[in-house]
Amino acid sequence: LGPRGRNVVLEKKWGAPTITNDGVSIAKEIDLEDPYEKIGAELVKEVAKKTDDVAGDGTTTATVLAQALVKEGLRNVAAGADPIALRRGIDKAVEAVTAELFAAAKKIESKEQIAATASISAGDKEIGGLIAEALDKVGEQGVITVEESNTFGLELELAEGMRFDK
Template sequence: MFRSAVRFGAKDIRFGTEARQSMLKGVQRTVDAVATTLGPKGRNVIIEQSYGAPKITKDGVTVAKSIEFKDPYENMGAQLVRQVCNKTNDLAGDGTTTSAVLVASIFSEGIKSIATGTNSIDMKRGMDRAVDVIQIIRNAVRLPAHRIVANAGREGAVVVEKVLESTDTSLGYDAQHDRYVNMFDAGIIDPARVVRVALTDAASVASLMMTAEAAVVDLPKEETPAAGGMGGMGGMGGMDGMY
């Protein structure tokens, strides 16, 4: 009889900053891939498939769903990005890549604030009350716009600041044609709706990660090397030459 060396149900736990930083790494790595597709001039991503030819896509949700990391904490972060993308898709039908970029930015900004002494619970309450007024959100919403403009080959900071500083609330940037436009005239009936949904969903998921004080994952199963064959059986008494 052989005794199994497989360990079932073993867990690893990380706390506080270590737990949040571990998840953030997975969130950021996932979003780095997803964000390349953002905007009308976003790039394609090639995804290996278990069968057939690799898949080429410019759909952020498809990219997010394809990502899985060996590190369980990073993988947890990737799963949370997928969660916010799916939720935004269900509610708005668009803006999923924007929500992915936002959740990474809000989570990252939140961790910085916690490190300077901000209470994570108070921060979450602020997000729940008004996601459009606190400073963390103001910093975060710039990121998707920067990525769209950068993917179009322009200087993100210049374009974004011009739009934000304008007193015309209908002013926007058309990345596909490299021009500033009136979003209502361009046919966008409610230019804020998709961003509002994406922002709300991203803030919800990011705030949950920021208030987490522990993360629990399954440890990889450890197995002993396979037992060797029975000794002395290799040649079977000169039978190698038999047909």
């Protein structure tokens, strides 16, 4: 969980096992036999995928929060709580937490702050520095794409204008 998350070895039905600490990759590999458990697992997979799509990180935290919401929600409904009122309460709590997060957020302005934040996210100081350099070149509205390479080392490539994938 978080930047110090542990690695997991995923056994594949075919091919070599995969080592990862990415919540989305782990969630994708979950396949349960029981249809009710499978529904729950699919819900959690969707939470992880949407978090990855929107934020690019935090999938494990989102998964843990989703599991806690489902567990406590089911416990409350079993104890007689109105599911609609419970949902409204969750929506209000989400609004309150979101407002607090925006109020507590600090804008990152310097290249050094960007490098420090990116280094934590990537788990690598050199990658963090390269991301800060890329952001410095493309600006706040620019797009940065990180790709794996078959070669050794890190490389920054700047493409002016538009680029289309074939």
